[in-house]
Amino acid sequence: MVASEPDLLPYSEFFTEEHHAIREAIRDFATREIAPKAHAVDQEARFPIETFKELGKLGYLGLPIGAEYGGAGADYRSYVIAVEEIGRACGSTGLSYAAHVSLGSNPIYLFGNEEQKKKYLPKLTSGEHIGCWALxxxxxxxxxxxxxxxxxxxxxxxxxxxxxxxxxxxxxxDTAIIMAMTDKSKGSKGISCFVVEKDTPGFYVSKVEKKLGMRGSPTASLTFEDCKVPVENMLGAEGEGYKQALMTLGGGRLSIGALALGIAQACVDASITYAKQREAFGQPIGKFQMIQSFLADMVTEVAAARLMLYHAAYLKDHHKSVILEGSQAKLYASEVASRVANLCVQIHGGYGYIVDFPAERFLRDAKLCEIGEGTSEIQRLVIARQLGL
Ligand SMILES: Cc1cc2nc3c(=O)[nH]c(=O)nc-3n(C[C@H](O)[C@H](O)[C@H](O)COP(=O)(O)OP(=O)(O)OC[C@H]3O[C@@H](n4cnc5c(N)ncnc54)[C@H](O)[C@@H]3O)c2cc1C
Known part of the structure; x- marks a missing residue:
């Protein structure tokens, strides 16, 4: 174990024994089942559906969902730990996991009625169904x-x-949560939210994107052509969709922050390993002070990002508003992930630029965290709005 690993850092205030047990279990699964596939998943741009079936069986797909709907009824810190550990093993799997849980399932849990929860959540928490969310x-x-x-x-x-x-x-x-305008004259208060099942006539997956990174996490367009959705598939009431979307993104910011943290930690892990084994001028490159300086900056920034994220998750679990703290954690962790991934490539020299090593994948994957679920610029706007200027 190296000093950068979470266990050695003073986070005990934020976590209970149960959180530590969840981290140990998900890390064990991610190390055995997810990390070994990360390279192929990226190179083949393949969604690892079999991993999702396993995550479902182990109870991770329903972490924040109530036990009565097949979930684990765990708190948000547990979920953040899971995203971090999965993202550390494979950015693509982490992104798809976060999208399934906090975007594709949680809005049904938070805003759905009893019938909707009973109908959709058990299949989403078990992994029988995959979920997505479209704004x-x-x-x-x-x-x-x-x-x-x-x-x-x-x-x-x-x-x-x-x-x-x-x-x-x-x-x-299998199910998509869709925001759509029900009354244009009301602006954002005219937006409503629907659960749409994939076999509904008029619902198509249109363009599948080729991406810089996160290639194992599928990204596509959805097109609706006179797609008839039953009234009972509306989440909440007419006009509540935008408010629900903002609340969903509020939680989603912690997801992407955790994903960025996981990728950043993977960069630290790979860089330390490489700095110890690669030799130049007759000694391991980790003996050079300039490489040590890179690593010192990396672990310091990752530690700061980790504290911000865990603090925000702790506040959320204690029913405090995390508008400011969630945006700060997402903004900082995602920019740290990109900086740290860049240094990881640099420490690997030429091998950092070659697909045989994971450094270039980390850099490509990390960039998404500065864009998805609110760009860094939007996070800065949200933060600035809290300053009472
Ligand atoms: C891999 C991937 C997965 C995604 N998954 C999902 C998903 O599951 N569901 C979903 O609904 N969406 C998803 N998105 C979409 C993502 O949330 C948006 O791409 C993101 O919010 C930015 O929107 P945009 O691409 O339209 O950029 P724009 O909004 O057009 O922004 C372009 C640039 O302008 C800046 N900008 C915009 N407004 C302002 C402002 N007011 N002040 C300062 N700068 C501003 C932005 O920060 C950015 O730099 C995904 C995107 C990607 C790439």
Whole structure:
């Protein structure tokens, strides 16, 4: 064990014995089952569905969901630990895991009625179904209130038309949570949220994206052409969709922060190992002070990101607002992940640029964390809004 590993750091205030046990168990699974596949999953751009079936069997897909719906009824810290450890083993699997749990399942748990929870959650928590969540559109990302997808009420159905873009897990999802405009005249208060099942006529997976990183996490567009969704599939009431989306993204920021932290930790792990074994000028490169300086900066920044993230998760579990702390943790952890991944490539020299080593994958994967679920610029806006300027 090296000094950068979480266990040696003073986080005991944030965690109980149960949290430590969850970390140990998920780390063991991630090390055995996820990390060995990370290279192939990336190179083949393959969604590791078999890993999701296993995660379901082990109870990780339903970590924050109540036991009555097949979940583990665990707190948010447990979930953040799981994302961190999975992301440390494989960024793509971590991203798809986070999208399934906090975006594709949790909104049903938080905003759904009893019937909806009973119908959808057991399949999502067991891994029988994969979930996705779709807010972004071709012309609307950061400015998510300008939704163009429409849902028109016709009797006991809503008829959906429009396209959603960059949706994680969309290719494999059995259920999609879709934001759509039910009353344009009300602006963001005219947006509603629907659970749409994949076999619904008029629902298509349209464009599958090729990406810089996170290649094992599928990203695709969803198109709706006169897609009739039963009224009972609306989550909450008409007009509540945007508020629900913002609340979902509030939790999602901790997901992406945890994912970034996991990737950053993987960079530290790989860099220390390499610095010990690679020799130049007759000694391991880790003996050079400039390499030590890189590593010292890396572990310091990762430790700071970790504290911010765990603090935000702790506050969330104690029912405090984490608008500020969640955005700060997401912003800082994702920018740290990119900086640390860049140094990881540098420490690996030429091998850092070659796909046989994981450093270049870490760099490609890390970048997404600065963009997904609110770009760094949007996080800065959210943080600045809390300053009472
Ligand atoms: C791999 C991947 C997976 C994704 N998964 C999902 C998913 O599962 N579900 C989903 O709904 N979406 C998903 N997204 C979409 C993602 O959330 C958006 O790409 C992101 O929010 C940015 O939106 P945009 O791409 O439209 O960029 P834009 O909003 O067009 O932003 C372009 C640039 O302008 C900046 N900018 C925008 N507004 C402001 C402002 N007010 N002030 C300062 N700068 C600003 C941005 O920060 C950015 O630098 C995913 C994206 C990717 C790449």
């Amino acid at each position: 972004t559109e071709p012309g609307t990302g950061s400015d998510a209130s300008s939704q163009k997808t429409t849902a028109r009420r016709e009797g006991d159905h809503y008829v959906l038309n429009g396209t959603k873009q960059f949706i994680t897990n969309a290719t494999d999802a």
